[in-house]
Amino acid sequence: xxxxxxxxxxxxxxxxxxxxxxxxxxxxxxxxxxxxxxxxxxxxxxxxxxxxxxxxxxxxxxxxxxxxxxxxxxxxxxxxxxxxxxxxxxxxxxxxxxxxxxxxxxxxxxxxxxxxxxxxxxxxxxxxxxxxxxxxxxxxxxxxxxxxxxxxxxxxxxxxxxxxxxxxxxxxxxxxxxxxxxxxxxxxxxxxxxxxxxxxxxxxxxxxxxxxxxxxxxxxxxxxxxxxxxxxxxxxxxxxxxxxxxxxxxxxxxxxxxxxxxxxxxxxxxxxxxxxxxxxxxxxxxxxxxxxxxxxxxxxxxxxxxxxxxxxxxxxxxxxxxxxxxxxxxxxxxxxxxxxxxxxxxxxxxxxxxxxxxxxxxxxxxxxxxxxxxxxxxxxxxxxxxxxxxxxxxxxxxxxxxxxxxxxxxxxxxxxxxxxxxxxxxxxxxxxxxxxxxxxxxxxxxxxxxxxxxxxxxxxxxxxxxxxxxxxxxxxxxxxxxxxxxxxxxxxxxxxxxxxxxxxxxxxxxxxxxxxxxxxxxxxxxxxxxxxxxxx
Amino acid sequence: xxxxxxxxxxxxxxxxxxxxxxxxxxxxxxxxxxxxxxxxxxxxxxxxxxxxxxxxxxxxxxxxxxxxxxxxxxxxxxxxxxxxxxxxxxxxxxxxxxxxxxxxxxxxxxxxxxxxxxxxxxxxxxxxxxxxxxxxxxxxxxxxxxxxxxxxxxxxxxxxxxxxxxxxxxxxxxxxxxxxxxxxxxxxxxxxxxxxxxxxxxxxxxxxxxxxxxxxxxxxxxxxxxxxxxxxxxxxxxxxxxxxxxxxxxxxxxxxxxxxxxxxxxxxxxxxxxxxxxxxxxxxxxxxxxxxxxxx
Ligand code: SF4
Ligand code: SF4
Numbered sequence: 138x139x140x141x142x143x144x145x146x147x148x149x150x151x152x153x154x155x156x157x158x159x160x161x162x163x164x165x166x167x168x169x170x171x172x173x174x175x176x177x178x179x180x181x182x183x184x185x186x187x188x189x190x191x192x193x194x195x196x197x198x199x200x201x202x203x204x205x206x207x208x209x210x211x212x213x214x215x216x217x218x219x220x221x222x223x224x225x226x227x228x229x230x231x232x233x234x235x236x237x238x239x240x241x242x243x244x245x246x247x248x249x250x251x252x253x254x255x256x257x258x259x260x261x262x263x264x265x266x267x268x269x270x271x272x273x274x275x276x277x278x279x280x281x282x283x284x285x286x287x288x289x290x291x292x293x294x295x296x297x298x299x300x301x302x303x304x305x306x307x308x309x310x311x312x313x314x315x316x317x318x319x320x321x322x323x324x325x326x327x328x329x330x331x332x333x334x335x336x337x338x339x340x341x342x343x344x345x346x347x348x349x350x351x352x353x354x355x356x357x358x359x360x361x362x363x364x365x366x367x368x369x370x371x372x373x374x375x376x377x378x379x380x381x382x383x384x385x386x387x388x389x390x391x392x393x394x395x396x397x398x399x400x401x402x403x404x405x406x407x408x409x410x411x412x413x414x415x416x417x418x419x420x421x422x423x424x425x426x427x428x429x430x431x432x433x434x435x436x437x438x439x440x441x442x443x444x445x446x447x448x449x450x451x452x453x454x455x456x457x458x459x460x461x462x463x464x465x466x467x468x469x470x471x472x473x474x475x476x477x478x479x480x481x482x483x484x485x486x487x488x489x490x491x492x493x494x495x496x497x498x499x500x501x502x503x504x505x506x507x508x509x510x511x512x513x514x515x516x517x518x519x520x521x522x523x524x525x526x527x528x529x530x531x532x533x534x535x536x537x538x539x540x541x542x543x544x545x546x547x548x549x550x551x552x553x554x555x556x557x558x559x560x561x562x563x564x565x566x567x568x569x570x571x572x573x574x575x576x577x578x579x580x581x582x583x584x585x586x587x588x589x590x591x592x593x594x595x596x597x598x599x600x601x602x603x604x605x606x607x608x609x610x611x612x613x614x615x616x617x618x619x620x621x622x623x624x625x626x627x628x629x630x631x632x633x634x635x636x637x638x639x640x641x642x643x644x645x646x647x648x649x650x651x652x653x654x655x656x657x658x659x660x661x662x663x664x665x666x667x668x669x670x671x672x673x
Numbered sequence: 674x675x676x677x678x679x680x681x682x683x684x685x686x687x688x689x690x691x692x693x694x695x696x697x698x699x700x701x702x703x704x705x706x707x708x709x710x711x712x713x714x715x716x717x718x719x720x721x722x723x724x725x726x727x728x729x730x731x732x733x734x735x736x737x738x739x740x741x742x743x744x745x746x747x748x749x750x751x752x753x754x755x756x757x758x759x760x761x762x763x764x765x766x767x768x769x770x771x772x773x774x775x776x777x778x779x780x781x782x783x784x785x786x787x788x789x790x791x792x793x794x795x796x797x798x799x800x801x802x803x804x805x806x807x808x809x810x811x812x813x814x815x816x817x818x819x820x821x822x823x824x825x826x827x828x829x830x831x832x833x834x835x836x837x838x839x840x841x842x843x844x845x846x847x848x849x850x851x852x853x854x855x856x857x858x859x860x861x862x863x864x865x866x867x868x869x870x871x872x873x874x875x876x877x878x879x880x881x882x883x884x885x886x887x888x889x890x891x892x893x894x895x896x897x898x899x900x901x902x903x904x905x906x907x908x909x910x911x912x913x914x915x916x917x918x919x920x921x922x923x924x925x926x927x928x929x930x931x932x933x934x935x936x937x938x939x940x941x942x943x944x945x946x947x948x949x950x951x952x953x954x955x956x957x958x959x960x961x962x963x964x965x966x967x968x969x
Contacts, residue, residue: 329917
């Protein structure tokens with residue numbers, strides 16, 4: 138593997154800095170241990186290489202990155218980058234994260250302790266490009282050089298000079314989307330430096346100043362959510378129709394009356410699912426309907442624009458969009474007059490809404506917000522629903538969504554449920570706040586432009602897939618059905634991509650689903666198995 | 674009077690620059706919450722990284738915080754370098770040696786100051802001086818070994834080398850010179866701590882008899898220049914760490930009335946970002962930009 142220098146970032150603008158080679162990635166346990174047996178890595182075609190900006194690692198996450206015709210155009214973007222860089226250091230434009238950014242920039246001791254905490258770096262076979270410190274240090278040096286008085290001279294004198302050119306900014310853009318923002322590196326840093334935060338600030342610079350952001354996060358993400366209602370494209374009418382259809386379908390399948398409640402004024406609980414679940418994992422929202430109704434909870438969903446989709450992709454790349462979505466959610470809850478808002482099974486919704494946006498929800502927008510984990514735990518142990526854990530007698534392991542566990546410290550409620558309801562529950566190693574990201578964190582799970590999915594399933598999701606296989610090492614074959622409980626839509630989407638890529642269902646009998654489905658599956662009143670192991 | 678001026682002046686400059694940098698960090702605006710588990714003040718949950726958000730309807734329940742746990746956590750982090758032990762075991766022995774050297778030298782200086790103060794009152798303690806003397810020499814040796822080890826490690830390790838700049842080596846060499854001259858002074862002096870204590874006493878009492886001979890003069894001179902240099906560098910991470918831990922990682926306070934006032938002030942500031950989904954004809958403030966729906 139080619140060793141990289143920090144200054145390489147500015148060299149040869151049309152040549153990738155590194156090429157990924159499956160043989161160099163960390164090996165997976167059998168039967169996925171022979172690289173030759175695994176699906177390959179989609180290489181870019183000659184046409185794509187000509188058309189797209191592709192100068193990082195042979196992977197393109199955003200086909201919309203402009204390709205300037207001439208030097209003047211490149212210069213314009215570089216000027217914009219510099220403008221954004223200065224705004225990041227400004228008390229007005231970046232009050233939201235200025236203190237954490239400055240501390241993370243100024244106090245790194247360059248000890249590299251964070252590197253081995255990073256699942257991407259480890260999975261890549263320790264490729265220099267994916268060190269948490271590689272992009273951070275380049276960005277730090279650029280900020281020192283262009284954002285501080287006397288920076289250029291100091292950069293020369295101290296040998297920290299990084300050239301700022303078209304190659305530098307485009308590679309930094311792409312590289313900012315080779316990180317899950319999982320903050321495992323931050324947890325390991327003795328100084329409290331946060332490379333995930335630096336990465337997010339870099340994304341912010343591109344989004345807020347140059348308008349560069351993955352289309353799945355911005356144009357078809359937050360913008361669509363605020364205009365139409367959801368990044369899935371579901372408008373309120375279609376969302377209601379879909380759920381009504383699902384209510385009917387599941388009423389028939391389960392034999393109990395499944396009825397989703399909409400727009401109930403003064404309900405105790407406003408539940409905000411991720412609308413992606415309605416489309417990709419419909420048994421998840423239906424499980425909540427079944428559980429809330431069975432426990433007699435006074436609850437409702439909202440059909441207002443944005444109110445039936447709890448995702449907030451602003452958390453991944455843009456403070457303004459983050460605030461707009463969070464405020465929209467809070468306004469909807471205020472209008473309904475609910476007592477509390479309960480997050481759906483969505484990790485980044487938890488982090489965005491419960492903590493990060495907490496400080497922009499002032500006055501009567503500061504409505505109590507609760508995690509789905511404590512909500513479900515209370516419901517399961519309330520004694521209002523009867524359970525038969527033997528219905529869940531198959532191997533189950535738990536994935537800890539970083540945004541719920543490492544970021545919010547919500548570790549045990551979901552485990553107490555699983556220990557009670559799943560006799561064969563087993564932990565992954567490491568787990569809890571030390572978990573590995575699924576590889577779809579930081580918005581990556583919904584990004585699938587060009588050949589980006591290949592990178593997600595081969596590199597960023599590799600440590601997780603390895604962990605899952607190890608957790609089921611005692612029952613490796615496909616004859617035993619196994620369940621990865623991932624109480625987060627984005628994690629489930631990433632697992633779905635990983636399992637499909639490796640054929641994990643066929644070769645190892647592994648499927649992935651949420652927590653609520655396991656709870657419903659164990660309900661005495663549900664006569665036929667709720668969890669479906671095969672598509673029928 | 675040269676030494677008096679040099680010693681007192683250096684300490685004053687150190688304090689002023691350090692205070693300036695602390696105030697600069699502390700006066701940065703309140704940021705959005707960005708906590709990270711584990712948070713040690715969570716009394717019953719910090720062992721596994723849990724937080725108060727694990728409690729059903731947490732906003733109705735009293736918080737259970739433990740200051741002792743925080744102090745214990747920080748003590749282990751500062752004295753034994755917990756994070757490096759946990760995540761970078763190969764670096765830990767060298768880093769610990771290096772930091773132990775620094776801590777011991779600081780401790781020896783503190784003991785010498787105590788002795789100087791006591792001796793101004795007319796008393797003297799051979800025992801205290803002997804203890805300070807042993808601590809000082811241990812500190813110089815450990816610190817020196819740590820510096821040499823870290824320099825070699827940075828040169829030889831493929832992961833560390835590209836990230837080690839001129840400044841990194843300069844700082845290490847500078848500290849190495851302080852330890853080395855300290856060691857040389859110890860070799861020459863009968864009891865280095867006694868000499869130090871005397872110099873401190875003479876400085877405090879503005880005694881003109883102050884006379885520092887080589888190599889102690891070189892050691893003290895270098896140490897004082899280092900003291901002035903220190904707060905201008907990122908070696909004051911011992912201060913930064915307070916903020917990164919207490920004000921960011923462990924700041925999990927929910928919104929309250931005091932915070933609301935601060936935030937409302939910040940939200941009145943103009944937003945100057947240029948992207949089309951933010952920029953509008955007339956400049957808006959944060960409150961306006963983030964409430965209503967902006968067309969993109
Ligand atoms: S971010 Fe932290 S752990 Fe990583 S190199 Fe910097 S100081 Fe070391
Ligand atoms: S946030 Fe996660 S993926 Fe990103 S650099 Fe840190 S450890 Fe790696």
